[in-house]
Amino acid sequence: MSLTTNPRTLNHPNRASSPGRPKQTLRDRYGDRAFNIAATTVLLLSILAVVYPLYFIVIASISDPNAVYEGKVWLFPSGVTTEGYERIFADSRIWNGLGNTVIYTVLGTAISVSTILCGAYALSRKDMPGRKILMLLFVITMFFDGGLITKYLVVRDLGMLDTVWAVVLPGAVGVWNLIIARSFFEHTIPNELREAAQMDGATDFKFFFQMVLPLSKPLIMLMIMVHVVAQWNSFFDALIFLNDDSKYPLQLVLRNILIQSDVSSTGTTGGDIESYAAAQRIAELTKYAMIVVSSLPLMIALPFMQKHFTKGAMIGAVK
Amino acid sequence: MSRTIPARRGRPAAAPLPQPKNSLALRLKRISRAWQLYVLLAPAIIYIVVFKYWPMYGVQIAFKNYNPVDGFTDSPWVGLTHFIRFMNSYQFGQVVGNTLWIAVLGLLVAFPIPIILALLVNQLQSERFKKFTQTVLYSPAFISTVVVVGIMFVVLSPRSGLVNNAIQLGGGEPIFFMGSAEWFRPIYVISDVWQNAGFSMIVYLAALAAIDPALHDAAKVDGASKLQRIRHIDLPGIMPVVTILFILAIGNLLNVGFEKALLMQTPLNLSTSEIIQTYVYHAGLQQAQFSYSAAIGLFNSLLNLALLLVFNTIARRANQATLW
Incomplete structure (x- = not known):
């Protein structure tokens, strides 16, 4: 693909002998061409390796479970059925989990993003006394960690077990995100702007909320997305801090169904092997559909989010 | 003033x-x-004091017999008892070995692949193909660990899975991937690459984009081939980023991937899938041996810190970028 759009190899076949490129021999050009072919092949194979399993899950989720079971589904769905999806939509655990996840995601993101933005801005101000020591306080936590057990005991002592707070608070502020936000403020908010605002009598609060935040939309978008994705996908805090399964987020419900193979709601009818095997196949079908449904929201949002994440990687790399 | x-x-x-x-x-x-700045910082400070430093203070229970009534401070001291018990337990060698195996294997395989991908993508001439490749390769990073492991279970299922169907089509015997100890490590590492390589690639692409194009032009005039330009311009250009990310990866060596290992565990693959942190989870939270498992967790952190220091020193000796 890249070969055909390469003007050097196609449009100017004699360029190698032109005076501007004295040493570009024919052999080198073939070397580059071989490289292009090899690179494109490797990347196409990588794309296939990423896409095919996902594609297979999508077609398997709408195929007759018997056809999937017998290995007849490879490129196209066979014997289209929506039973897997119907079962999901009838499963109250999924809906309940989805509702919890939405609550945890909105609340968690709001807490994390506002704490990080405010804190990072303060730390970005070179005129704040004690800035270096305070920053060190955060950086230390990147290298030393109290560990799982003491974190659990602290959350328990705070009386947060089995509450929303246990899911949204313990991981609220990532130091890495704080550093990214701080270096964004350092690089995009000019000192002169603040001095001018202070001349006009603006307080730090006023300057932060009325000038800095409106100028930091890309950062705010990035932070929101990072936290939405992380919270949407997280299960571990919920696993250790929640006992009450009516509070389980979607990921934990999925784990119990997909991985622990908890088929209680798919109904094992009768005692004979035939119907048990059929129930098993339906359960498999439901799993495929469940993977699709739970990943779809973020996959749809991906093209929209990509721009911001790429920018975020840049900010991180600059640091 | x-x-x-x-x-x-x-x-x-x-x-x-x-x-x-x-x-x-x-x-x-x-x-x-500056009081208003301190007010802005206060929530973050409160957060790290409560959720980072308080647990850190609580690490002392590794040397105590923790009981809920006495709390972190007043539980009786027992010295190194828990550490000695862990080191003498029959799981010690296995659990530490499994942790190092996964960590080192993961690093050797999963660290270089994003660099290679970035170098290849960077050489693509078609901007559209470049963008497309980037988007596709990094989309799995947005799938949750639970779902990725769920995908493994259905795709690798011995009865109806895609992979075993292919094996049987080729005349082979079906393999119970998720239930065999020897398959745990390959599956763990391959799925890690599958999920994260594309996302890690983005940072390297950003670093590559920052290389002065004049260097490439000059090399082209001198007749350098693409491979030569990658070796002599691109690679040295991204080396500082590579080194820093490598040290960071070392620093997290024994921490990352714990959730996935826990999810991938089945009773049949425990002999390779039980790592230090899953062991801490089982002993600590499921069996409520708080002090014992806190000691194991601390052992893990110290091992990790030691690795970080060693590699940072090596990087400094080699005159590369370092963390400090």
Whole structure:
């Protein structure tokens, strides 16, 4: 693909002998061409390796479970059925989990993003006394960690077990995100702007909320997305801090169904092997559909989010 | 402010006497003037004190017999008992070995692949194909660990899975991937690459984009091939980023991927899938041996810190970028 759009190899076949490129021999050009072919092949194979399993899950989720079971589904769905999806939509655990996840995601993101933005801005101000020591306080936590057990005991002592707070608070502020936000403020908010605002009598609060935040939309978008994705996908805090399964987020419900193979709601009818095997196949079908449904929201949002994440990687790399 | 200026001018060198009191007052004044900044920082500070430093303070229970009534501070000291018990337990060798195996294998395989991908993508001439490749390769990073492991279970299922169907089509015997100890490590590492390589690639692409194009032009004029330009321009250009990310990866060596290992565990693959952190989870939270498992967790952190220090020193010796 890249070969055909390469003007050097196609449009100017004699360029190698032109005076501007004295040493570009024919052999080198073939070397580059071989490289292009090899690179494109490797990347196409990588794309296939990423896409095919996902594609297979999508077609398997709408195929007759018997056809999937017998290995007849490879490129196209066979014997289209929506039973897997119907079962999901009838499963109250999924809906309940989805509702919890939405609550945890909105609340968690709001807490994390506002704490990080405010804190990072303060730390970005070179005129704040004690800035270096305070920053060190955060950086230390990147290298030393109290560990799982003491974190659990602290959350328990705070009386947060089995509450929303246990899911949204313990991981609220990532130091890495704080550093990214701080270096964004350092690089995009000019000192002169603040001095001018202070001349006009603006307080730090006023300057932060009325000038800095409106100028930091890309950062705010990035932070929101990072936290939405992380919270949407997280299960571990919920696993250790929640006992009450009516509070389980979607990921934990999925784990119990997909991985622990908890088929209680798919109904094992009768005692004979035939119907048990059929129930098993339906359960498999439901799993495929469940993977699709739970990943779809973020996959749809991906093209929209990509721009911001790429920018975020840049900010991180600059640091 | 205005008070200090004449003072400096009038007595350039010989005025040590009023200085301390003055600077203290000055500092207090500067601090009180910045009070709004401290208010902005307060939630984050409260957060790390409660959820980071309090647990860190609680690590002392690794040397104590923790009981909920006495709490972190007043539980009785027992010295290194828990550490000794862990080191003498029959799981010790296995659990530490499994952890190092996964960590090192993961690093050797999963660390270089994003670099290679970035170098290849960077050489693509078609901007559209470049963008497309990037988007596709990094989309799995947005799938949750639970779902990725769920995908493994259905795709690798011995009865109906895609992979075993392919194996049977080729005349082979089906393999119970998720239930066999020897398959745990390959599956763990391959799925890690599958999920994260594309996302890690983005950072390297950003670093590659920052390389001065004039270097490439000059090399082209001198007749350098693409491979030569990658070796002599691109690679040295991204080396600082590579080194820093490598040290960071070492620093997290024993921490990352714990959730996935826990999810991938089945009773049949425990002999390779039980790593230090899953062991801490089982012993600590499921069996409520808080002090014992806190000691194991601390052992893990210290091992990790030691690795970080060693590699940072190596990087410094090799005259590369370091963390500090």
